[in-house]
């Protein structure tokens with residue numbers, strides 16, 4: 001059969017785009033070639049509804065080994081005692097947890113989307129806010145830090161069944177122990193969604209949520225640098241202390257309830273080719289190279305934050321503990337939307353982002369989110385971050401000067417030649 005030139009030409013174009021630009025979207029990364037090789041493999045041909053050893057189809061003996069390997073490696077990474085590697089994405093992982101733990105109409109408490117939370121933490125636009133009754137906590141207006149007082153007061157007043165910690169645009173570490181105390185007081189389940197900082201947590205560079213949270217979910221494609229996908233894990237608390245029942249009315253272990261909620265609860269056949277990619281990525285995460293990588297991510301994020309502050313930029317909370325930062329551009333007289341679009345012209349890719357207490361719509365926003373995992377994978381060290389911040393500053397202060405934008409773009413394309421990708 002002839003190769004589909006139309007599609008592969010487009011894929012080549014996308015490769016060139018990734019190669020020549022500075023990638024600062026905090027949720028993106030560049031996987032290794034062997035992760036992609038596993039994803040583009042024969043495992044995509046296999047139906048394997050169910051779990052290893054308990055499938056609904058024949059011929060699963062090999063994919064059983066692949067999936068078990070992924071599970072074992074993942075448990076080792078986080079010192080977890082149970083894991084499910086089948087969720088197709090982070091949102092699917094969260095959907096399964098909510099389905100396992102809640103009945104329609106039950107109350108949940110999460111970080112407000114406009115303060116850095118995620119759609120699946122109760123947004124009214126999402127199943128999590130339509131099927132369940134959402135309540136929110138935010139961040140403190142002055143410090144930009146999670147308002148644990150507000151979290152506690154809302155929890156005591158509304159008594160949600162599930163409390164969610166974790167965020168998509170929050171640059172500081174979390175006090176999981178403090179939230180667990182609140183959860184225990186009202187008999188709620190505590191779930192940590194570590195989709196963003198999972199890679200740093202995996203290597204012990206941030207607080208460990210596993211000792212304090214009943215359930216931990218994550219994506220695999222952000223700081224974990226694996227294939228696009230989701231995971232669910234637990235370290236303790238298997239015994240279902242809340243007495244949650246399965247669809248047949250039996251009280252089961254939390255792990256059994258979560259497995260049932262992924263399949264058949266929210267998904268059909270697992271993506272075994274992606275699970276093979278997850279197994280490869282988990283193997284990479286277990287190496288010392290990955291520790292060096294995550295340390296560099298943290299160092300690069302701090303160098304970037306400092307360079308921005310030195311140029312008068314307002315970083316929410318004043319800095320970062322993890323891989324990202326949120327910048328309020330209101331003192332720079334440019335909206336998030338215009339910043340994103342202008343930076344795109346200079347081959348700097350990032351996203352506009354609402355800042356806490358934003359007065360602009362989510363389509364415009366007052367801020368941008370900057371993350372360093374992808375450029376760190378390309379080999380950027382702390383001394384390269386000044387170049388990045390200076391380029392961003394030049395673009396934002398010359399947003400209507402096409403000539404300057406073109407110059408910056410050329411200098412970036414040139415700079416990136418020294419950081420080969422694939």
Ligand SMILES: *Cc1c(COP(=O)(O)O)cnc(C)c1O
Nearest residue numbers: 089090091118167168193195219
């Ligand atoms: C990215 C993210 C998700 C969702 O991941 P998808 O794979 O895009 O569905 C869930 N929760 C948080 C906090 C995230 O940042």
